[in-house]
Amino acid sequence: MASLLVSAQIYIVDIGKIAFDTDSDSLRDFILSIELGSRHVIAGSLANITNGGGTSVLAVNLQRWSSVLSRQYFFGKNTLNYALREISPYTSGIWIDWGTNGIGISSAYSSFTYKLSDRETEVDQTYFENITTILTVESSYHTQGGNTKVNVTVSLLNEDKPALANQILIYYRAAGNWRIAEAASNYEMTDYGNGTYTASFDADIPSPTIEVSGRVIDQRQILVQANVTSVQI
Amino acid sequence: MFDQKGQIRIIEAFLSIAVVFSAILVSANLPSSPNLSRQQSLASIGTQALVELDVDGTLANLIVQQDWAAMKQALDVMLPLGVSFNLTVFNEEMQQVNSQFIQNSNVLGREAVSVQYVLASQTPSVEFLVLRLQLGWAN
Numbered sequence: 001m002a003s004l005l006v007s008a009q010i011y012i013v014d015i016g017k018i019a020f021d022t023d024s025d026s027l028r029d030f031i032l033s034i035e036l037g038s039r040h041v042i043a044g045s046l047a048n049i050t051n052g053g054g055t056s057v058l059a060v061n062l063q064r065w066s067s068v069l070s071r072q073y074f075f076g077k078n079t080l081n082y083a084l085r086e087i088s089p090y091t092s093g094i095w096i097d098w099g100t101n102g103i104g105i106s107s108a109y110s111s112f113t114y115k116l117s118d119r120e121t122e123v124d125q126t127y128f129e130n131i132t133t134i135l136t137v138e139s140s141y142h143t144q145g146g147n148t149k150v151n152v153t154v155s156l157l158n159e160d161k162p163a164l165a166n167q168i169l170i171y172y173r174a175a176g177n178w179r180i181a182e183a184a185s186n187y188e189m190t191d192y193g194n195g196t197y198t199a200s201f202d203a204d205i206p207s208p209t210i211e212v213s214g215r216v217i218d219q220r221q222i223l224v225q226a227n228v229t230s231v232q233i
Numbered sequence: 234m235f236d237q238k239g240q241i242r243i244i245e246a247f248l249s250i251a252v253v254f255s256a257i258l259v260s261a262n263l264p265s266s267p268n269l270s271r272q273q274s275l276a277s278i279g280t281q282a283l284v285e286l287d288v289d290g291t292l293a294n295l296i297v298q299q300d301w302a303a304m305k306q307a308l309d310v311m312l313p314l315g316v317s318f319n320l321t322v323f324n325e326e327m328q329q330v331n332s333q334f335i336q337n338s339n340v341l342g343r344e345a346v347s348v349q350y351v352l353a354s355q356t357p358s359v360e361f362l363v364l365r366l367q368l369g370w371a372n
Binding site: 029030032033034036037038040041043044047051053061065068069072220221 | 276277353355357
């Protein structure tokens with residue numbers, strides 16, 4: 001008899017545990033969805049800014065995101081606060097450095113504090129999101145019989161991991177003007193499928209100094225650019 | 234004296250039987266709790282499916298492109314067999330965005346639950362969307 005009652009009690013406790021675990025999973029998923037949304041807002045804003053938008057776009061979009069979230073929870077208080085990174089090299093959460101040393105950086109950074117409180121739950125979650133696209137451009141050339149063959153290697157990283165590009169445009173400078181390499185003769189582009197691309201083309205460049213520029217849009221629509229002086233081999 | 238003891242034993246036996254039957258009756262009613270658990274797990278399955286689709290921005294991209302057929306296919310793949318669903322997409326102002334039904338059945342079945350999911354698109358013009366995913370066990 002006692003064992004029957006005890007086993008019934010254990011069963012009830014176990015059922016309670018399952019329900020509690022599922023609740024925790026739902027809460028984790030809910031917070032994960034907020035972190036994902038924050039990440040997407042930063043990536044989208046950086047895409048906007050690198051394509052000509054003002055740097056205030058990031059703050060405006062994060063404010064909208066915070067506002068949308070606060071309107072979607074009816075069982076308690078739900079707030080998302082953000083703080084754009086102001087530590088150098090970031091200003092208002094943005095760092096864009098499209099250098100002449102062959103490295104280009106487009107980056108956005110913000111930290112967040114998410115608070116949720118209702119009758120059953122208290123959440124105080126702090127996290128940060130950093131979206132960074134880095135472009136590396138290397139170039140070499142050799143002249144043979146009055147013809148200059150230029151080779152360019154482009155590497156793309158998203159958060160320090162190799163990433164694929166949506167669009168790659170290579171330019172070279174001749175007679176003071178930037179020209180698109182695609183229009184040059186014998187232009188060839190090879191995609192290695194791992195974020196590395198090589199381009200080669202023939203160009204009539206009178207100057208002994210050949211400047212090359214890579215302009216890449218990654219799969220998040222973030223634009224990054226880098227210039228480099230081609231090395232003679 | 235012996236007869237009285239015997240009577241008490243009989244009463245004891247009846248009481249024992251009554252306790253055993255009441256325990257059986259109580260345990261027979263307990264499956265109402267697992268139903269709650271099933272509903273919560275269904276909500277969790279739905280949220281996880283949306284999170285999976287949201288990780289690389291696919292979820293918002295399908296909505297921005299208004300590719301409702303692809304959205305249904307994606308949910309068909311992500312949700313287990315036997316789960317019926319109906320998805321409604323709202324914009325920031327809570328106006329319905331989807332012009333077609335995104336569902337695999339007209340009937341949600343028993344123990345239906347509703348999951349609300351807020352997301353942002355990863356596009357240069359960031360869009361904020363609210364999804365309402367209704368789920369039910371088909372059988």
